[in-house]
Amino acid sequence: MALPHADHSAAIRTTCPYCGVGCGVLAAPDGTVAGDPAHPANAGRLCSKGAALGETLALPDRLLFPEVGGRRASWDAALDAVAEGFSRALEQGGPENVGLYVSGQLLTEDYYAANKLAKGFLGTGNIDSNSRLCMASAVAAHKRAFGEDLVPGLYADLEQADLVVLVGSNLAWCHPVLHQRLIAARAARPGMRLVVVDPRRTASVEGASLHLPLRPGSDVALFAALLAHLEKSGALDRGFIASRTAGLDAALEAARAIAPEAAALTGLDPAGLATFFRWFAATPRTVTLWSQGVNQSTAGTDKANAIINVHLATGRIGRPGMGPFSVTGQPNAMGGREVGALATTLAAHLDWDRPGDAGALAQFWRAPALARGPGLRAVDMFRALGEGRLGALWVMATNPAVSLPDSDAVRAALARAPFLVVSDCSRASDTLAYAHVRLPALGWGEKDGTVTNSERVISRQRAFLPAPGEARADWWMIAEVAKRLGFAEAFAWQSPADIFREHAALSALAARRGRVFDIGGLAGLDEAGYAVLEPTRWPVPEAGMRGGRLLDTGALRFVPTPWRAPAHQASAERPLTLLTGRLRDQWHTMTRTGFVPRLMTGQPEPLVTLHPADAPAASGTLVEVTGAGTPAILRLATDPGLPRGVAFLPMHWGARLSATGRSNPLLPAAVDPVSAQPELKHAPVSVRPWAARWHGFVLAAAELPAGGTTPLTRVPLPGGFWRHELAGQDAPENAFVRLRDSLSEPGAAWRVLQDPAAGQHRAVLLAGGCLRAALFLAPDPALLPARDWLATLLGQPAVATRRALLGGGPADGPPPSRTVCACHGVTEATIRAAIAAGAATVAAVGTACAAGTGCGACRPELAALLPAAAAPVAA
Structure with missing residues (x-):
């Protein structure tokens, strides 16, 4: 990551390879990376992934020869x-x-x-x-509505709007720089409203004017009912409709058929629906931004067209601060x-x-x-x-x-x-x-x-x-x-x-x-x-020209969007609806970001998240998630921000980093009939406890092979070392011996601490006075120490005592705290200390310790920590 005082005079102007925001980057061969202040997309901002690009330049496992x-x-x-x-x-x-x-x-x-x-x-x-x-559903919707795959608006419209509606988009995590532009605009114009339409209470919901936690897959019902309301309340732009559009009558007929059932279909509070409808009808400068939560559906094209329909009906397209806006997931x-x-x-x-x-x-x-x-x-x-x-x-x-x-x-x-x-x-x-x-x-x-x-x-x-x-x-x-x-x-x-x-x-x-x-x-x-x-x-029809908003696209078409339920429904056998999605610090299947230790600190292993009332066991317990294919075995987390009956699982992990934590074997291959985009947001699953006889972790230079244990996750550590999170159903004493044998090195000696009756087995491997590996097993994950302190000692002279090493923590203070701000490497303990010292707002925390001043995606976490830190905590 670039330092604030770095000299970028020799840097090359290039573009970030992550999401569709398309941020400009200043990069140099030495790995120095900074945002390009001259690029119109980001004006110098970078997210946590973009800021860590310099750490991906010498990744292991490069394919170098045919x-x-x-x-x-x-x-x-x-x-x-x-x-x-x-x-x-x-x-x-x-x-x-x-x-x-x-x-x-x-x-x-x-x-x-x-x-x-x-x-x-x-x-x-x-x-x-x-x-x-x-993006296929957005492409198909654009072609149906505009005759061509066109995105009519600009990022600047988000800053100029009086109402921004995020639909199926966790902008704070998936397009962080664009989210920061939006947040900055709201700070400059406090009257600006933000509505988030998403089943989950994501980071993007923090600070929103209204959250509509609709039932997964019900977006068509919401926007069809909005179209019917716009007609009923006299909010249609009849002049625009008559001069520029075709097909309104058929779209209205479909919308009127759905509207009476909107609350039941979406599961939304009628009062929240009424507020959203009233705000939309009364606010000419409105932008509706959508992403994968809309597109990745067996009704994705209809969802996108239902959004476009309400903008055509009100003439809110192709002008400053208004329009339907699809944002892409790839660069x-x-x-x-x-x-x-x-x-x-x-x-x-x-x-x-x-x-x-x-x-x-x-x-x-x-x-x-x-x-x-x-x-x-x-x-x-x-x-x-x-x-x-x-x-x-x-x-x-x-x-x-x-x-x-x-x-x-x-x-x-x-x-x-x-x-x-x-x-x-x-x-x-x-x-x-x-x-x-x-x-x-x-x-x-x-x-x-x-x-x-x-x-x-x-x-x-x-x-x-x-x-x-x-x-x-x-x-x-x-x-x-x-x-x-x-x-x-x-x-x-x-x-x-x-x-x-x-x-x-x-x-x-x-x-x-x-x-x-x-x-x-x-x-x-x-x-x-x-x-x-x-x-x-674009368009750039002549040299020297620059494109702007698109409005003159010929006849604009309304598309009827009748209600269709998702292809696969929850049942008594599989009562939960699984949503898959992205994490803030990871990219796609992690072949780039998954090998950057700093980006793995926020969530080092895949977790399946449920509402506490749906959880079959305590948070941190191993569970088996059963769906279409091979079940996943991973750790459970709970979140009251999820609706009942819904599970969430990140889509990033492949077999290399988590043999049992893959999301996509659980998903049936159902597709939208228009766009052929697969459904990745609505898969029926069941979740039940997975009975492990032991839990453990290994810190070592080598990657453990898959075998008699169940390797839940491999996590890269600085210096080329690896952390392994493991569990098994075999006898813990046998697993302990097998793992020790696989980690042994010539000239190295094990130091062992065991209590077989309690199921506790611990060992550290020392060679030449340096810590080479650590192996800890216990019958319950709560009995295992934090990994961070031991991880910092790998490959280093063993300055700690044998007792401290086998205890898993320093004898004279608390172990390291988890990292909250990936951009600047700020830990929770540092943030809590800043709050205890008087930082009473997110901005004040940023001033005190830089947390939240990078991409800003951690700012909701900072806000959640504010009331929780009442006393100083050692950094």
């Missing part, structure tokens, strides 16, 4: 193998026998190359993106949509179902056999792989073995794949284990190109590090394979700037065919111009 059949190979041999595998699949089954599964982690130039190869030259529509898992989900890297779209917002579009694209690309229509979407693609209907698949920069629903079936499909290519940076990806060919890709800091954020701003992601090993750019791999397949002329790019110019020129063709997406004004950029390209919002 591999074929598990052995290192030359690039020529690996690329020949890819081309041969795809040629064989094409010969055996034609274009429908091959596919590509790509990612919002790709740069736009990589995305463009992949889509051109698949649809233009392999002749298959079977290219889909992991954006199908987060380049928007860029992938621009180039058509979804199975249902063509490049540059062209469409198969618009006469002449496919022909125009084929002519522009000089494509011999453009795909005739849409291909397999994500869930169907891996189902086809498992059923033997795909002979070759190339996965790029994503980890479907963890991220897709029904992930047991996905893993089985990957294991059955006749030919699987995976290009990635990290061996930590679960998917890489199944690959026949592994291609080492460049990572953030090494690759060069562009990304587009949620407000349509195109930013440069610039390299500031050399390529490690033999890693190469994704676009280069794609082009080299295309050449081997006989398409050299169409893929003769020499740089990402060449691809960007082609992409921009294609958008100009699309604009001539009536599309709003147009960056034709950038098609003339030379290499020098591309190198210094400033953040630029």
Whole structure:
């Protein structure tokens, strides 16, 4: 993390690789990272993950060389193998026998190359993106309402609105910098209202004007009832509707049918509903922002259209401080949509179902056999792989073995794949284990190109590090394979700037065919111009122009949104509804953030959270969560902010870091019928205690192998050490011996403390006066000491006494406290000491110890600590 006084004069201006906010970053090869004060998205702010980017530059487990059949190979041999595998699949089954599964982690130039190869030259529509898992419903809703995938508003609208409605968006954790812009605007204009629509009481609810904890999956009922209320209260903008829209009558008919049942369907207090409806009707400057809580649903497209409908009905779109606003979960989900890297779209917002579009694209690309229509979407693609209907698949920069629903079936499909290519940076990806060919890709800091954020701003992601090993750019791999397949002329790019110019020129063709997406004004950029390209919002039809809000998009369409219940309902056998979601300090499947010790301090292991009245055991107890596939075994937490009947489980952990804490095996593979986006927010599960005979932890330099114990979680520690949280149903004395044997080192000696009758077993391993490992087992997790103090001693001279080491804590003071502020590494004890010294507000705590002054996502936790600290606590 950058220090406040760091010299950034030599830093490279680039863009953060995490969420769709698209923050500008100043980065240097030494790992110094700071927010770019000149970037319009963040004006210098960074979240905890962005601030820790410097700690991800030398992650372990980098894939550094091509591999074929598990052995290192030359690039020529690996690329020949890819081309041969795809040629064989094409010969055996034609274009429908091959596919590509790509990612919002790709740069736009990589995305463009992949889509051109698949649809233009392999002749298959079977290219889909992991954006199908987060943004496909928003894309489908935009196309139904606007005729094109358009986000009409700007981030500035959140600051200019008088009412902001967050729907299915924990903005404080998932888009922290955007949340801080919103909070700052509210502080400057105290009359501004914030409504949060979310089943959970998340960090985003703190300080909100109103929280509507609706029943999971019932968003359509809420916004359909709001539309009916707007009509009944005379709040419709009849002039705007008559001049700009179509389809209101059908949408109103569907809304009126739902409205009388809104309170029952949503489970909301009628008084809260009435307040929300009254505020919305009376506030012209209203922004409704939504994210995965809306999209990841079997009714996701209808949910998004129900939101858009209320804005069309009131004319609140495309003007300052108003509009429906979908924010993306990945840094380049928007860029992938621009180039058509979804199975249902063509490049540059062209469409198969618009006469002449496919022909125009084929002519522009000089494509011999453009795909005739849409291909397999994500869930169907891996189902086809498992059923033997795909002979070759190339996965790029994503980890479907963890991220897709029904992930047991996905893993089985990957294991059955006749030919699987995976290009990635990290061996930590679960998917890489199944690959026949592994291609080492460049990572953030090494690759060069562009990304587009949620407000349509195109930013440069610039390299500031050399390529490690033999890693190469994704676009280069794609082009080299295309050449081997006989398409050299169409893929003769020499740089990402060449691809960007082609992409921009294609958008100009699309604009001539009536599309709003147009960056034709950038098609003339030379290499020098591309190198210094400033953040630029589209459309850019001419050089020097900059896009703004979008209103003139032709006829705007209301879409009827009848009520449909979620596909899978809770039952007597599985009475709880599982929601999955993100944590503040983690990213996707943790192949990047999961190896940064500082980012693991907030929640080092996956927890399933329930309302206290639903909990089958005490908080901290191990439980088994049963759903669609392999049950999860993990620790229980309770939260009165969850509604009854609802469980929450983070989606980040894969088998590498938590063999038993994976969320997605629990989820059935149900999808939205319009967008094919899978349901990740509504899975029926049961939770019951898991009877462990012992609980324990291991601190060591080595990663323990899976075996006779149940390894709940592996957690990285500073200095290359690991913490393991373990439990088992075998005899604790046997587990103790087995674990000691697996950790023993030549020249090292164990110091042991045991009470077999009480089930207590403790040992520390010392070598050359240094602590090498610690092993603690007990029948109850409450009998185990905190891990933090021992972890700080690993690899260090053992200055503590044997008694202190085996006691698990210093003899002369309290053990270290948990970290609350990940940005600045501020512990709870330090915060409590600041409060005891007189810091009576969150702002005062920040002044005293810097907590909450980074991304601000920990500020709700600081607020919760304020009344709890009445006396000084040792730091």
